Amino acid sequence: MRKLPLPLKAVVITVMTLLFSHVVVYDLMSVSFFSPMEKASDFRFSDFYTIVADDRAVSILDDDIVIVPVDGYTRREMARVIDDIDFSEPAAVGLDIAFAPPSNPDDDPLAEALASCANLVMPVRIDHDEDGSSHLRHMSYYDEIVEPQGGFAAVNIQGDAGERTTVRNFTGTFQTEEGNVPSLAAALVAIVKPEAAKKLEERSGKEEYIKFASRKFDTVLPEEIIDNPDLVKGKIVLVGKMQNAGDLHVTPLDNFMPGLLIHAHTAATIISGDYIRTLTKAESYAVAAAVCLIIVWLNMLLIESPVGPLVVRVVQVLLLYLMIVGGTMAYVNHSIDLNFSFAIMSASLGVAACDVYIGLFNKNGLCDRIGRLFRKPNPNRI
Numbered sequence: 001m002r003k004l005p006l007p008l009k010a011v012v013i014t015v016m017t018l019l020f021s022h023v024v025v026y027d028l029m030s031v032s033f034f035s036p037m038e039k040a041s042d043f044r045f046s047d048f049y050t051i052v053a054d055d056r057a058v059s060i061l062d063d064d065i066v067i068v069p070v071d072g073y074t075r076r077e078m079a080r081v082i083d084d085i086d087f088s089e090p091a092a093v094g095l096d097i098a099f100a101p102p103s104n105p106d107d108d109p110l111a112e113a114l115a116s117c118a119n120l121v122m123p124v125r126i127d128h129d130e131d132g133s134s135h136l137r138h139m140s141y142y143d144e145i146v147e148p149q150g151g152f153a154a155v156n157i158q159g160d161a162g163e164r165t166t167v168r169n170f171t172g173t174f175q176t177e178e179g180n181v182p183s184l185a186a187a188l189v190a191i192v193k194p195e196a197a198k199k200l201e202e203r204s205g206k207e208e209y210i211k212f213a214s215r216k217f218d219t220v221l222p223e224e225i226i227d228n229p230d231l232v233k234g235k236i237v238l239v240g241k242m243q244n245a246g247d248l249h250v251t252p253l254d255n256f257m258p259g260l261l262i263h264a265h266t267a268a269t270i271i272s273g274d275y276i277r278t279l280t281k282a283e284s285y286a287v288a289a290a291v292c293l294i295i296v297w298l299n300m301l302l303i304e305s306p307v308g309p310l311v312v313r314v315v316q317v318l319l320l321y322l323m324i325v326g327g328t329m330a331y332v333n334h335s336i337d338l339n340f341s342f343a344i345m346s347a348s349l350g351v352a353a354c355d356v357y358i359g360l361f362n363k364n365g366l367c368d369r370i371g372r373l374f375r376k377p378n379p380n381r382i
């Protein structure tokens with residue numbers, strides 16, 4: 001092995017590095033009882049890109065979606081809010097509240113307001129059983145007495161089952177034992193922008209990234225609607241609670257983002273049709289191999305030079321900088337998620353793999369010493 005030409009040595013060491021990187025990334029990070037590592041494993045390069053993109057001076061005020069918060073409102077007040085919204089002719093209304101039975105069903109105007117609201121979508125949940133099956137679950141008292149004009153839709157949010165994982169993706173359609181159920185955002189977009197909903201369907205129902213960065217939404221207070229109907233006219237109106245502690249989620253931008261705001265970002269992502277493309281596993285391996293090969297080849301080439309280690313470290317820093325800058329530009333300008341985590345891991349371990357290779361295969365290395373132990377002595381040697 002030590003007689004191999006330098007390019008072949010670099011290839012062999014790169015393969016060694018990738019194998020070791022695979023063990024580090026996929027085996028050590030899967031130790032469930034090591035909670036700090038679990039938290040670290042929830043970080044994604046796309047989170048960094050999202051934060052950088054959101055910090056830009058450029059920000060978009062969404063023209064298609066508004067949010068109406070109704071924290072602390074009674075049923076009677078809620079009925080008035082729904083009537084005011086319906087009177088203002090919105091394109092669609094998404095309700096993200098589940099109601100328990102009223103104390104006096106005979107004096108409850110909310111049922112009538114929900115039934116008469118045009119293009120109203122009401123919430124349900126999708127429960128996932130241990131056997132892998134999924135079931136639709138109605139949450140609200142009104143589900144049995146109101147048939148909403150826009151139908152029912154799932155308000156499930158990725159990671160909302162108590163894991164506190166970061167919400168990055170959404171599912172447009174849930175397959176259940178009762179049939180396919182659209183997500184709240186997908187159902188609303190299907191009413192307002194059917195061509196955008198069709199584009200989502202054509203993507204084979206896979207999970208998609210939510211584009212959180214640089215997008216803002218108008219928040220319209222309920223008391224403003226009746227005097228300013230243009231605030232909601234022709235728009236998707238999301239109605240729900242913004243301060244419900246049980247509906248706050250971790251996202252790349254915020255550790256306590258209301259579920260209603262996540263639905264707004266999801267709907268905006270579907271309407272834009274600008275979906276994030278991620279690297280395949282093969283592409284990630286190719287990038288990691290290329291970066292690692294550069295580091296390994298340079299390290300082996302300069303191993304006898306006094307300035308060799310310094311040059312290798314400088315190149316490592318430059319490659320890291322280029323990956324961060326290039327990845328951010330690709331994400332922001334072209335919606336491509338270049339996940340360089342495996343490449344960075346491989347580049348870091350490449351120098352160590354060189355030391356292992358030298359220790360194993362160079363003259364007087366471990367393999368050479370073991371070989372001498374089993375080599376027959378030469379009787380002619382004096």
